[in-house]
Amino acid sequence: MSAAIFRSVAKQSRSSAWARSARFASTAAKQQTLKERLAELIPQELEQVKAVRAEHGKKSFGPVLVDQLYGGMRGLPALIWDGSVLDADEGIRFRGKTITECQELLPKAPGGSEPLPEGLFWLLVTGEIPTQEQVDALSKDWAARAAIPEFVEELLDRCPPTLHPMSQFSLAVTALNHDSTFAKAYSQGISKKEYWGPVFEDCMDLIAKLPNIAGRIYRNVYGQGKVPAIDATKDYSWNLANVLGFAEKSDFVELLRLYITIHSDHEGGNVSAHTGKLVGSALSDPFLAFGASLNGLAGPLHGLANQEVLLWLRKMQSKIGVDASDETVKEYVWSTLKGGQVVPGYGHAVLRKTDPRYSAQREFALKHLPEDPLFKLVGQVYNIVPGVLLEAGKAKNPWPNVDAHSGVLLTYYGLDQMNFYTVLFGVSRAFGVAAQLIWDRALGAPLERPKSYSTAHIKKMFDGKN
Numbered sequence: 264m265s266a267a268i269f270r271s272v273a274k275q276s277r278s279s280a281w282a283r284s285a286r287f288a289s290t291a292a293k294q295q296t297l298k299e300r301l302a303e304l305i306p307q308e309l310e311q312v313k314a315v316r317a318e319h320g321k322k323s324f325g326p327v328l329v330d331q332l333y334g335g336m337r338g339l340p341a342l343i344w345d346g347s348v349l350d351a352d353e354g355i356r357f358r359g360k361t362i363t364e365c366q367e368l369l370p371k372a373p374g375g376s377e378p379l380p381e382g383l384f385w386l387l388v389t390g391e392i393p394t395q396e397q398v399d400a401l402s403k404d405w406a407a408r409a410a411i412p413e414f415v416e417e418l419l420d421r422c423p424p425t426l427h428p429m430s431q432f433s434l435a436v437t438a439l440n441h442d443s444t445f446a447k448a449y450s451q452g453i454s455k456k457e458y459w460g461p462v463f464e465d466c467m468d469l470i471a472k473l474p475n476i477a478g479r480i481y482r483n484v485y486g487q488g489k490v491p492a493i494d495a496t497k498d499y500s501w502n503l504a505n506v507l508g509f510a511e512k513s514d515f516v517e518l519l520r521l522y523i524t525i526h527s528d529h530e531g532g533n534v535s536a537h538t539g540k541l542v543g544s545a546l547s548d549p550f551l552a553f554g555a556s557l558n559g560l561a562g563p564l565h566g567l568a569n570q571e572v573l574l575w576l577r578k579m580q581s582k583i584g585v586d587a588s589d590e591t592v593k594e595y596v597w598s599t600l601k602g603g604q605v606v607p608g609y610g611h612a613v614l615r616k617t618d619p620r621y622s623a624q625r626e627f628a629l630k631h632l633p634e635d636p637l638f639k640l641v642g643q644v645y646n647i648v649p650g651v652l653l654e655a656g657k658a659k660n661p662w663p664n665v666d667a668h669s670g671v672l673l674t675y676y677g678l679d680q681m682n683f684y685t686v687l688f689g690v691s692r693a694f695g696v697a698a699q700l701i702w703d704r705a706l707g708a709p710l711e712r713p714k715s716y717s718t719a720h721i722k723k724m725f726d727g728k729n
């Protein structure tokens with residue numbers, strides 16, 4: 264984008280921001296809200312995308328191999344998402360910032376050392392580090408939006424406790440579409456240019472309501488009594504911990520802050536992020552889009568792996584005992600592979616090194632629970648599994664991913680109901696999917712519609728041609 268375009272865009276956005284800010288005149292002394300800042304950024308970004316497409320739109324991004332059509336589209340360049348980018352060796356960066364940088368730069372709770380997910384959301388949406396005041400305002404805004412409709416409460420109360428928490432989660436989120444601001448605005452004929460506003464409101468509502476949904480599922484399924492009220496003086500993670508009954512454990516609240524931050528987003532192509540984007544592209548509202556994301560996250564090769572890891576570790580302990588030798592653990596890993604199963608928590612479709620989300624959780628464990636036997640077992644497994652996977656010769660990445668560690672930390676603090684773990688992943692993933700939905704509608708992302716081919720077509724195209 265040329266300097267001249269940048270200057271004119273900046274000028275334009277300044278004047279339109281001035282016009283928009285007129286209705287916030289009474290709060291002029293206050294810092295900008297997320298929505299106000301976003302309204303300033305959108306025109307600049309629209310111009311940038313226009314300029315990139317004008318200059319590079321007809322350039323090839325590399326060949327498409329027939330193997331990629333059959334191989335789950337691995338490595339196929341197909342999507343745009345500025346919120347986070349995943350490097351195979353280095354891992355995730357949120358708007359260019361590593362997990363460690365986010366831990367350093369994002370605002371914290373009083374006395375805390377982990378980033379507040381409110382700040383991470385601001386970063387994902389704007390690319391900027393918010394002030395403490397802006398983050399506090401988000402906590403308050405989400406607390407004010409947190410109540411869920413009575414019929415959604417009843418819906419959850421009627422679910423049998425045997426229905427997996429993720430199915431209940433998806434059901435409740437989908438039902439929130441009843442009150443979608445976007446769906447209503449669309450039915451009233453809103454202009455395309457205005458889509459992002461009601462989508463923003465829905466996304467804020469979505470994130471805000473998740474603790475009440477997660478808390479209700481947890482308490483219903485595991486018989487933990489009534490969900491306590493959201494406390495508007497506390498941050499999002501404290502409230503999430505509180506509805507689960509763990510707010511008194513301040514280290515657990517800190518864990519949740521880290522947990523939500525690192526699970527929020529993992530670029531655009533993973534199943535949950537891409538599903539949200541895809542469904543959103545049909546102009547389904549954010550509740551419908553994120554409900555679909557959750558159904559993808561509930562798969563054992565994706566988010567359910569955090570539950571699977573703990574089940575696998577527990578099964579191993581019951582089979583070979585708690586203090587098994589490296590040799591016995593190795594044999595157990597081999598027996599998993601020979602049984603035609605995957606070793607949960609290991610491997611990745613993009614990563615080729617240890618996932619920094621695993622390392623961040625390991626750092627947390629070293630600080631807070633270095634002597635925990637299950638943590639030690641995770642460390643022992645880490646020393647053994649990559650060697651076995653390499654020897655087996657199939658997995659392209661033998662290293663652990665985020666799910667190899669999360670369950671151990673939750674269990675340590677007493678949250679040992681493994682089939683609830685993916686719900687916490689889901690709460691976190693809403694932050695990334697929501698940020699992406701807002702930007703997709705702001706930039707006018709079109710309906711997704713890739714082309715599929717039949718095997719007969721492929722044969723006809725290439726048979727006899729070298």
Ligand SMILES: CC(C)(COP(=O)(O)OP(=O)(O)OC[C@H]1O[C@@H](n2cnc3c(N)ncnc32)[C@H](O)[C@@H]1OP(=O)(O)O)[C@@H](O)C(=O)NCCC(=O)NCCS
Pocket residue numbers: 337563564565566568600604605606607608609610611612613657658659660664665666
């Ligand atoms: C994440 C995952 C689905 C990525 O799949 P992928 O991109 O197809 O991975 P690869 O290209 O390395 O797979 C090549 C082969 O190695 C196998 N493989 C990959 N990871 C494996 C693991 N952890 N244990 C056993 N086998 C594994 C695959 O199943 C595949 O086997 P196949 O050729 O018989 O189908 C895969 O690594 C996996 O199943 N891991 C365990 C589940 C998990 O932890 N998921 C959470 C991811 S964040």
